[in-house]
Amino acid sequence: MVDLIRQAEEGDHARIVDSIGTWWSDSRSPAAARELALLVPRLFLQHFGSTSFVVERDSRFLGFLVGFLSYDRPDDAYIHFVGVDPAQRRGGVARRLYKAFFDMVRQEGRSRVxxxxxxxxxxxxxxxxxxxxxxxxxxxxxxxxxxxxxxxxxxxxxxxxxxxx
Ligand SMILES: CC(C)(COP(=O)(O)OP(=O)(O)OC[C@H]1O[C@@H](n2cnc3c(N)ncnc32)[C@H](O)[C@@H]1OP(=O)(O)O)[C@@H](O)C(=O)NCCC(=O)NCCS
Known part of the structure; x- marks a missing residue:
């Protein structure tokens, strides 16, 4: 059972929205959790998929990070949204996502997140x-x-x- 970390793609959008609705349901009403998912509209996966990452195990989502390289600030990158399945928290999933993002940011010649x-x-x-x-x-x-x-x-x-x- 090996966790896979990969760049996100547009096809992940629905699963990210579903994950937010499910993973946040303990702290919010279902309606509020669905509203939170609107913070990750499809455009992020269309235009910033290659700077965003997901972690999967056996094709099940464990966590995701939505981020991008700043267009206006040439040294900067920005992490917009990160979430980890509550059952998987404190197991290093987000650390892996951040490492992948930092590595990409460095490769792109950026120095600040x-x-x-x-x-x-x-x-x-x-x-x-x-x-x-x-x-x-x-x-x-x-x-x-x-x-x-x-x-x-x-x-x-x-x-x-x-x-x-
Ligand atoms: C915040 C969140 C992404 C962390 O994910 P995670 O996979 O549990 O984090 P990791 O296991 O990779 O933890 C990395 C480090 O942070 C620490 N950490 C993680 N969550 C923590 C918490 N709630 N309190 C204190 N320390 C915490 C871990 O102990 C670990 O430190 P260590 O490696 O030095 O021991 C996750 O709790 C989450 O999805 N929360 C809800 C969504 C959210 O708040 N997103 C951020 C909004 S900006």
């Missing part, structure tokens, strides 16, 4: 710290974590991460 999360997502904050990300100073702190107020919209604060490669 950025991403964001919500202040309530303490697991994501801990994970990104373990993965070597620094927290970008914000305009306030919540439980010692720097937060950027109204980052995406009013009331949608974010924690911003950056990792130099």
């Amino acid at each position: 950025e991403c964001i999360t919500s202040p309530a997502n303490t697991g994501s904050i801990a994970f990104h710290r373990r993965m070597g990300f620094e927290l970008v100073p914000g305009d306030k702190e919540i439980d010692g974590v720097p937060v950027h107020s109204d980052y995406d919209a009013q009331g949608h604060d974010r924690v911003c991460f950056v990792r130099e490669l």
Whole structure:
């Protein structure tokens, strides 16, 4: 039973949407989980499949990472969305996805990776710290974590991460 990590493709879109709807159902209502899946519209797989990755075991999805190389910032790459099957968490799946992404970013001559999360997502904050990300100073702190107020919209604060490669 060997896990396969590969670049994503458009045909993965439906499974990613299904995975988000299933994997987040413990923390959200089914409707809210489906709404979350709209953060990964098909266009990401159409245009950024080769900079995104999936991990499979026996053709079953274990996790995925959706990322891209910045068009406007020539040194930068961005991780837009990452998710791991709750039954597989803390087993190194996301670490493998991030390593594949970092390797690709380096090969493409980029030197910095950025991403964001919500202040309530303490697991994501801990994970990104373990993965070597620094927290970008914000305009306030919540439980010692720097937060950027109204980052995406009013009331949608974010924690911003950056990792130099
Ligand atoms: C965050 C997430 C992607 C981590 O995936 P994972 O496969 O469990 O992570 P890994 O097993 O590869 O962990 C890598 C390191 O981070 C640490 N880590 C992972 N999740 C953690 C958590 N919730 N709390 C503390 N540390 C954590 C691991 O201990 C590991 O450290 P180590 O290798 O030094 O022991 C996963 O929990 C997830 O899908 N969460 C829901 C979606 C989400 O929050 N996405 C990020 C939004 S930006």
